[in-house]
Amino acid sequence: MKIESVVPVPxxxxxxxxxxxxxxxxxxxxxxxGWILILPAVIGLILFKIGPVLASLLLSFTKYEIISSxxxxxxxxxxxxxxxxxxxxxxxxxxxxxxxxxPLSIMVxxxxxxxxxxxxxxxxxxxxxxxxxxxxxxxxxxxxxRWALNPEFGAVNYPLKLLGLPLPGWLTDPDWIIRSMVLxxxxxxxxxxxxxxxxIKGVPETYYEAAEVDGANAWTKFWNITIPMTSSVxxxxxxxxxxxxxxxxxxxxxxxxxxTTSDPAGPGNAALFYVLYTYRNAFGYFKNGYASAIAWVLxxxxxxxxxxxxxxxxxxxxxxxxxxxxx
Amino acid sequence: xKLTRLFKQSLGYLILVGGGxxxxxxxxxxxxxxxxAPGKIYVFPPQWIPNPVRWQNYVDVFTEVPVFLYVRNTLIxxxxxxxxxxxxxxxxxxxxxxxxxxxxDTIFSLLLATLMLxxxxxxxxxxxxxxxxxxxxTFWPLILPNFFGEAFYIFLLRQFFRTIPVELEDAAxxxxxxxxxxxFQIMVPLARPAIIVVTIQAALDNWNGFMQPLIFLTKQxxxxxxxxxxxxxxxxxxxxxxxxxxVLAVFMVTPVVIVYFLAQKQFIQGIVLTGMKx
Numbered sequence: 001m002k003i004e005s006v007v008p009v010p011x012x013x014x015x016x017x018x019x020x021x022x023x024x025x026x027x028x029x030x031x032x033x034g035w036i037l038i039l040p041a042v043i044g045l046i047l048f049k050i051g052p053v054l055a056s057l058l059l060s061f062t063k064y065e066i067i068s069s070x071x072x073x074x075x076x077x078x079x080x081x082x083x084x085x086x087x088x089x090x091x092x093x094x095x096x097x098x099x100x101x102x103p104l105s106i107m108v109x110x111x112x113x114x115x116x117x118x119x120x121x122x123x124x125x126x127x128x129x130x131x132x133x134x135x136x137x138x139x140x141x142x143x144x145x146r147w148a149l150n151p152e153f154g155a156v157n158y159p160l161k162l163l164g165l166p167l168p169g170w171l172t173d174p175d176w177i178i179r180s181m182v183l184x185x186x187x188x189x190x191x192x193x194x195x196x197x198x199x200i201k202g203v204p205e206t207y208y209e210a211a212e213v214d215g216a217n218a219w220t221k222f223w224n225i226t227i228p229m230t231s232s233v234x235x236x237x238x239x240x241x242x243x244x245x246x247x248x249x250x251x252x253x254x255x256x257x258x259x260t261t262s263d264p265a266g267p268g269n270a271a272l273f274y275v276l277y278t279y280r281n282a283f284g285y286f287k288n289g290y291a292s293a294i295a296w297v298l299x300x301x302x303x304x305x306x307x308x309x310x311x312x313x314x315x316x317x318x319x320x321x322x323x324x325x326x327x
Numbered sequence: 328x329k330l331t332r333l334f335k336q337s338l339g340y341l342i343l344v345g346g347g348x349x350x351x352x353x354x355x356x357x358x359x360x361x362x363x364a365p366g367k368i369y370v371f372p373p374q375w376i377p378n379p380v381r382w383q384n385y386v387d388v389f390t391e392v393p394v395f396l397y398v399r400n401t402l403i404x405x406x407x408x409x410x411x412x413x414x415x416x417x418x419x420x421x422x423x424x425x426x427x428x429x430x431x432d433t434i435f436s437l438l439l440a441t442l443m444l445x446x447x448x449x450x451x452x453x454x455x456x457x458x459x460x461x462x463x464x465t466f467w468p469l470i471l472p473n474f475f476g477e478a479f480y481i482f483l484l485r486q487f488f489r490t491i492p493v494e495l496e497d498a499a500x501x502x503x504x505x506x507x508x509x510x511f512q513i514m515v516p517l518a519r520p521a522i523i524v525v526t527i528q529a530a531l532d533n534w535n536g537f538m539q540p541l542i543f544l545t546k547q548x549x550x551x552x553x554x555x556x557x558x559x560x561x562x563x564x565x566x567x568x569x570x571x572x573x574v575l576a577v578f579m580v581t582p583v584v585i586v587y588f589l590a591q592k593q594f595i596q597g598i599v600l601t602g603m604k605x
Contacts, residue, residue, distance in 0.1 A: 027427070030426040030427055030428050033506045034422045034427075034428035035430075037418045037421060037426070037506070038422045038434060040415050040418070041415065041434075041475060041476035041481060042434060044474075044476045045434070045437060045441065047456075049449060050437075052451075052453050053448060053449060055452035056448050059452065115339065115342060115343050116343075118343065120336070120339065126343045129350055132350060132354055135580065135583045135584055136354065136580055137552075137553060139553045139556045139576070139579070140357065143556070143560050143572065143573075144353045146560070147368070148356070150369065153369050155356065158373055187350070187353070194598050195598065195599055198599040218335075247446070247447065253538075254560070259561065279542075282450070282451050283542060288451050295445070295448045295450070298445055298448070299444070299445055306443060
């Protein structure tokens, strides 16, 4: 009796010990494998993200023109910015563009998403048609639009000409260049439209049915159900739109980049977008320190704007809580 | 009531179809122009159906433009970058989804934070770095970074891996399989849809890429299609090769359209997921 009651105790203890040893081994195994597996990403993070960001910050305080080694000049690059008329022009161009593009891109893409969400015959074919432009690579779309927006024989002015309306010089008139750039970017908005489509389709049908019972019309249903239920996606697209519109480069470079970096970007530098000017400073004039300062200003602006947008989120973005209305 | 509904529906139809036609019109013009004679492209009124149809353009383009070279360069960049992205994304995504270890969450949030980082900020130091190791004017600057992961795709695969039941890999672990075997023999087949999405998106980004090739590749012998096309539209040769440029543009668009129609579901899924990051 006595012996028997004593024996199980050490077994239990050793079992517990074994268990701990096992989990420790398991934890050890997970830690080792974990770090091995993420090692490439960690190296990438340091080598291509964090390292360069810090290097760029340091460079922005230097005068570095490739031939000579970087020379510390403190805040001089930043102080020079307001006096640089080309820089101010690029800020103006980009702000004008963003002010037009950000709201329009959201509205247009959302409208397309709504149109695509209709249950009509052959809807997949029509959806594909609306989406097709997004498949066109930037260079090809620039080529297409250079023709389509040509004042003489472009497709856009063709109907205007038939109607006897004034014909804007889309790509030649400084006043129209920004609008043309917005138009070109809106054409390739299929991705955003698809995202909105998915969000709109994701709104449970029962909500609309309940609203109909209460006598809601299409308009109230749209404002009180569709918009709030898709607000998180609208919010996210808005952030993407802000980040993207400040960084527009390829189309501007292809259409207005000029043969050399000393050519104006479009008539009167009307298409001197921010990143285009940054690019010119870095790879055209080889002013790496100055270009870094310009890039850092952009980085800060994008960061601040994103944070501000996130702040407004509480006011208008509706997130479904688990176990909330949907369940 | 019924009549207004009918009216509404036909209006919706009209906008949808009419707008759709307007959207594809420029696209159609591109294809049609690739069959036009040199002086017949920029004419008024716009010519929608080429007359006569010049098949010759599709022959001439090979003698006038180094098409094979451009295609070869584009393929080298696209294929190797995509392989790099997919491989790195799979292992990293798995580790973030399944393994618990110290520092994991810190690294993961750092990785996500880089999504906000504009490329222009890192562009200059990265360029200097690659020029110091004499890799400017090689494909390495375009390919190498992909082997070190792309934050967004890692996030995407991590989310997908988390939906796969742990029991499936426990069975294999009892049989003594190590992590790499679990990843490639169990997780990868199960995560196929998500991996296809990543593959398509990554391939597309590289195929269409413009800014990075522009920065790193200044020699024509290294140009991908995007840069070749750009040099044509800038009339850098001094000749009017507009009709051949249209052919080259068609060459560049066609594979994308084919992939879209072959894998429409994954393609669209990829885009929708990209937009739902948050």
